[in-house]
Amino acid sequence: MRNILIIARRELSAYFATPVATVFIVIFLVLQGTLTFNLGNYFDRGQADLNPFFNFLPWVFLLLVPAITMRLWAEERRLGTIELLLTLPISLSQAVIGKFLAAWAFCAIALILTFPIILTVRYLGDPDMGVIWSGYIGALLIAGAFLSVGSATSALTRNQVIAFVLGVAVCFVFAAASYPLVTDFLNRNTPVMAEVARRFAIVDRYQDFTRGLISLRDLVFFTTFIGFWLFLTTVLVDQRKAD
């Protein structure tokens, strides 16, 4: 555990050592704000909740989260620092989890910085805070799910652009599985695939959280999902580290 935290700490400070952190956070906040208030008709709805905010969040994450993870392993391999990292007395899974936790903590920081929207909604009305907190937990979990996918695509290649594009593509598949357009199409053509899609419909599960429902089933799903992709990352790094 100690090693995981040391790795995570180094990785997190690496985000803030470059303009990446600032650029990411600013773009995230601007995008979330614009989408919520303009496209989401926040004020016209006349309701004191964060539904527009939470509805756009998975799509903003879909685009931005792979940008956080694209460097995780691709850059280590390109610069050769992976040889240094993996010849320190740590296990590979400690490195994988540490790096993932750093990226997750970074997303958490970005989410915390959306606090003015909570202040706004509380100023305007009397929102159900329970629903808002559960929505934030869901947001953190969907960010974690996308981050774990991104970490695996970053382990696939030493090219960060490829890692990013692959990350977005894979995350999109899981996100799109929740949408009627996709599920209806699958239902008509391949009912078996529709069932599969429903099980992996990551946004559906996230939406339970935004409605204030925290179920063990969803928690288990996200934990398993993240665990699977991190395991895959470990396998990929191990296989490709010395290429």
Place this chain on the structure above:
Amino acid sequence: MSEADQTGEVLIEIEGLTKRFGTFTAVDNVSFTVRRGEVVGFLGPNGAGKSTTMRMLSGFMIPTAGSARVLGHDVQTDGVAARRVLGFLPEGAPTYGEMSVSGFLRFCARIRGYGGTELHERVAYAIGLTRLEGVRLQTVETLSKGFKRRVGLAQALLHDPPVLVLDEPTDGLDPNQKHEVRELIKQMRPQKAIIISTHILEEVDAVCTRAIVISAGKVVVDATPAALSEMHPSHKLDDVFRQLTLGEAA
């Protein structure tokens, strides 16, 4: 070979180490041992398999066949224990560019289990040994090639490991810095088993107690530097090297 070299305990054991990339065999059945008190110069032309062997010895690269042990710990099956007693300078001395020199060394020290005052002592020790005092607070990416190499070296020496594996430790250093690093290696020799790879032949004469020449993945000579120079009528290491690795009487 001096008396001490033969009586020192065996710290590095390499047995039948082989690495194939597809049909290409980069390292072919390499075996040798290194005892405490020995400095082995690992020589060979570019692409002969020096770095590949060192990567397998450090546990970074998985061998196709064979095994490597450091103080009895197998680098594959007991990797963490092996890496704990190993100081490794990878080829090109990679370091995290955005970190400061002392920040980077503190990270390495923490990973190696140090904390509190001991951590500061270890970092100060490594910085002192490699003469990095003047650039402690500078970020690594702003440093010259020679300094970067010394940061990599500092990282390898930080925990005073009994086994040192250094891939081209003096590459990119100016003559004064080269001299310093060689003096450092000589000074550490009695307590450690050291392998350095190089293609600077004068280095072998200067610091090594033993030279292993590798060519096309195979060990072609394992001898003292003196015995090595005897292998060519001119007694020049340059000529011996060419004779061994090109297979011609140069």
